[in-house]
Amino acid sequence: MTLFCHSALPKDGSSKIPYDLVEKTANGCKGFPLALTVVGRSLYGHPEVTWRRGLKKWSDGKSIFDTNNELLGRLQISLDALDEMDGSSVKDCCLDLGSFPQGQRIPATTLMDMWAEVYNLDYEDIDTYSNLVELEFRNLVNIVCTRQTTYEVDGYCSENAVIQHDLLRDLIIHQNDQEPIEHRKRLIIEIAGNDFSKWLTVGMHQPLSARLLSISTDENFSSSWFDLTLPAAEVVILNCCSSLYTIPQFIDKMNQLKVLVVTNYGSSFTRLYNFQLLGRLSNVRRIRLERVSLSSLHTSLPELVSLQKISFTLCEMGKAFEDGTIDLSLVFPNLQEIEIDCCDDLVKLHGGVCNIISLKKISITYCNELSELPDEIGRLTNLEVLRLSSCTKLLKLPESMVNLHKLAYLDISDCLSLSKLPERVGELMGLRTINMRGCQGLSEVDMLPLSIKDLRLLEKVICDEGVNRLWKPCQSHLKNLNIEEVKEDAFESLMRVISPIQFP
Missing domain, CATH: 3.80.10.10 (Ribonuclease Inhibitor)
Incomplete structure (x- = not known):
């Protein structure tokens, strides 16, 4: 707040701008020092109506970058600098971060699983983790230890998480939205309740070229899905908050799908349905489930012939895998790695x-x-x-x-x-x-x-x-x-x- 006021208001205290308006505008900068300085400077000396007009645009769903070209230009430099790394996947990795909800920690292993498959990196190779380190070095993310102490045994990264700054995520979303929907490499969908109106556009009724699909829904979502066709999709990230969640039926047409991540950010475990449709996909290699109740899966486990890694974090295991009629060696014939973390039951x-x-x-x-x-x-x-x-x-x-x-x-x-x-x-x-x-x-x-x-x-x-x-x-x-x-x-x-x- 002090930094913003230093840039936006006269130092002699003569400003007539109401304090609550100053506070709301500063909050819209999400604590990012460059935004506080640039936005504050752009409003210096302007009348109250200019401040309110800018705030109204933000409340109407406009991005902060739609209302401040200088901020957009200065932050865009940080992303454009990644283009100079010839032959590197670092910029693509950075843009992938926008697929996860604002303000949430992203497990490092989740990102490494994605990047290993999509960018043909060896998961065991240093390249996957070094991409994260490079982003941290450029102040685009923070890598934090999620546990009291970490002692490396075999280069394991499960105790690390990634935090992206909210404003940098907004920049990634803003840049992504500049492309026509049918040409986007990443399709990032956020749904409030069951309101699909924003996404039921002409472009959504044709095959889309996105390689990554991210869908975020809230606690009021009923799992009533619209249809999508993404023949090139290799990664699907489903961010949910509801106690019941159905994997969308359109996923069974994603023949190139390699990675599925389902994360529940709600207060109770999510019961997952329609899991069996994954058995129709022959290329799924990695699945990660977090805060999911597995009790409904033990009767609907499909044969996942290509699956190499499956991860359960903070899940309710229930009777999963205990059905004596299911031969797990047939369900997971090529599984190489299983992770079970913080599953209390x-x-x-x-x-x-x-x-x-x-x-x-x-x-x-x-x-x-x-x-x-x-x-x-x-x-x-x-x-x-x-x-x-x-x-x-x-x-x-x-x-x-x-x-x-x-x-x-x-x-x-x-x-x-x-x-x-x-x-x-x-x-x-x-x-x-x-x-x-x-x-x-x-x-x-x-x-x-x-x-x-x-x-x-x-x-x-x-x-x-x-x-x-x-x-x-x-x-x-x-x-x-x-x-x-x-x-x-x-x-x-x-x-x-x-x-x-x-x-x-």
């Missing part, structure tokens, strides 16, 4: 998951009710990463896991109830890294299993002081072992476990 990972022998990564984090893993986990002979961080009630690791000879990373950090490792843990001949910080139960044992000395490839153990003493004697057998001791007080440890998500 997950008590046991269903044994059917262990039939998906294509799995390379399993990540179950902050699922505080999880008490056991299936004994059949040893069947997953292609598993390379097993992450069980902050599953505080997990009592033991199945003995069968010693058959996971390709397992390279094991994360059992903050598994407070875990009191021992499998006796034959030394048979994990491919193991290179173990993260076991915060394993209070293990810190109380006298010694590790004798087979530990057979972990010849083990390079790194991350632990706290109580467990460090158990590993020290092993270093004489494990020549490449580096023990990284993490120091933190009991309060920090507790807060990391009970407060996994950090809100502003």
Whole structure:
């Protein structure tokens, strides 16, 4: 407010502009310093009617950029500078951010999943994450840690989120809207209630060329959809707020669809319907669901032949995957990665998951009710990463896991109830890294299993002081072992476990 007043009002206090009008205009600049300065300077010395005319245009749905060409020009420079990065996908990545609702944090892994598929980047390659870092370096986004502490085990980015400035999102939307609907690379639709009038235009009744579709609806949306034809769409982002939500039928015509993201921003779980239509699409490779109730899915799971990764965050797992008549290896014949994060009602990972022998990564984090893993986990002979961080009630690791000879990373950090490792843990001949910080139960044992000395490839153990003493004697057998001791007080440890998500 001070910065705006400095630019918009005389310093001698002689302004006759009402304070509430000044305040509303400043709020329209959304806290962006450049906007506060440029808009304020454009109004300096103008009569009250000019101020009110500008404010009315904003309230009528006009963008701030429609009423201030100088601000548009100066901010546009930030986007245009990305064009100078020849052969880079950074600008496209920046423009994709407009697909997510204003003021919401975007999980870094969601963006990386999209970009890996749409821009042919290797998800494991540094290019996907470096695009985010480049945008942060140019002050176009902020990358924040969503949890108390982050300790990298294998370059994992699930604890990072991206925040875009509201005004920069407005600029992206404004630039997108300059193109005719039928030629836009990104079709970004925002619906209030069931009012489709803005979108039922002539251009919407023909095939559209967008590669990315984003639809945001509010809590009053009834899931009564209009029709769309997007034969080139590769990414669909559905942002909802209602307790019942139906995946639009027109998606079954998107034969190029690779990524589906469904995020519920409402106060209760969303029951998802029409999920079975995804079985008609042969190219879907990644699905992410957040704050969705999966109880309605266990009877409607389609065969997803190309799916490589599925993620559940803050979901109500219910009876998902527990129907004994469903063979998960047929539903997910090529699945390589499953993520389950902050799903409080997950008590046991269903044994059917262990039939998906294509799995390379399993990540179950902050699922505080999880008490056991299936004994059949040893069947997953292609598993390379097993992450069980902050599953505080997990009592033991199945003995069968010693058959996971390709397992390279094991994360059992903050598994407070875990009191021992499998006796034959030394048979994990491919193991290179173990993260076991915060394993209070293990810190109380006298010694590790004798087979530990057979972990010849083990390079790194991350632990706290109580467990460090158990590993020290092993270093004489494990020549490449580096023990990284993490120091933190009991309060920090507790807060990391009970407060996994950090809100502003």
